[in-house]
Amino acid sequence: IQMTQSPSSLSASVGDRVTITCRASHGISNYLVWYQQKPGKVPKLLIYAASTLQSGVPSRFSGSGSGTDFTLTISSLQPEDVATYYCQKYDSAPLTFGGGTKVEIK
Amino acid sequence: EVRLVESGGGLVHPGGSQRLSCAVSGFTFSDYAMTWVRQVPGKGLEWVSSITGSGSSTFYADSVDGRFTISRDNSKNTLYLQMNSLRAEDTAIYYCAKDLTYVLTGFDSWGQGTLVTVSS
Numbered sequence: 001i002q003m004t005q006s007p008s009s010l011s012a013s014v015g016d017r018v019t020i021t022c023r024a025s026h027g028i029s030n031y032l033v034w035y036q037q038k039p040g041k042v043p044k045l046l047i048y049a050a051s052t053l054q055s056g057v058p059s060r061f062s063g064s065g066s067g068t069d070f071t072l073t074i075s076s077l078q079p080e081d082v083a084t085y086y087c088q089k090y091d092s093a094p095l096t097f098g099g100g101t102k103v104e105i106k
Numbered sequence: 107e108v109r110l111v112e113s114g115g116g117l118v119h120p121g122g123s124q125r126l127s128c129a130v131s132g133f134t135f136s137d138y139a140m141t142w143v144r145q146v147p148g149k150g151l152e153w154v155s156s157i158t159g160s161g162s163s164t165f166y167a168d169s170v171d172g173r174f175t176i177s178r179d180n181s182k183n184t185l186y187l188q189m190n191s192l193r194a195e196d197t198a199i200y201y202c203a204k205d206l207t208y209v210l211t212g213f214d215s216w217g218q219g220t221l222v223t224v225s226s
Contacts, residue, residue: 033212035151035212035213037151042201042217043151044216045206045212048211048212054214086150093156093210094153094168095141095165096153100151
């Protein structure tokens with residue numbers, strides 16, 4: 001069971017719209033979460049059930065998708081969004097993570 | 107405030123054993139599934155094992171199945187990971203994490219992690 005994220009890294013300007021994709025090797029309905037991990041910090045849950053924003057997460061973050069293809073979008077990139085982002089499936093064990101996408105500011 | 111505090115990490119020889127603990131507070135422990143996730147410093151996240159709220163069901167990554175055992179003591183608000191037959195590739199920071207619900211979901215709270223180093 002594979003979760004493939006792309007790109008593995010990206011560099012964008014402040015204010016840009018950023019899109020990260022996650023593809024599951026088989027259908028997982030909407031059983032997908034997204035995490036943000038800033039350097040030296042523990043992961044933070046951003047989105048669950050593919051598109052539900054976790055409490056306290058800024059509205060510039062959004063998620064979409066179902067089945068095998070999912071997207072995390074940052075509508076206007078901010079300096080504090082520099083981090084690595086991970087998707088993870090939870091339809092059934094194993095709860096596989098994607099390989100991560102490192103987001104930097106250009 | 108939800109708190110998860112791991113302990114038990116350290117240096118262990120290949121083939122050895124180690125038990126990690128995760129003491130929690132700030133929520134009704136038995137109402138939530140719990141999970142161990144590991145991360146080699148500078149690398150990605152790897153799911154290791156999960157246990158349902160009652161402890162009746164457990165789940166393992168293929169890489170640790172048969173060597174690691176997850177358990178919980180709901181009376182002590184503590185999660186455990188017994189690690190046997192340790193290998194160099196088990197070297198990582200081990201995080202305990204609280205699931206969103208009683209069963210397997212995403213993880214909305216994480217401990218700060220404990221480093222396990224397997225080396226001779």
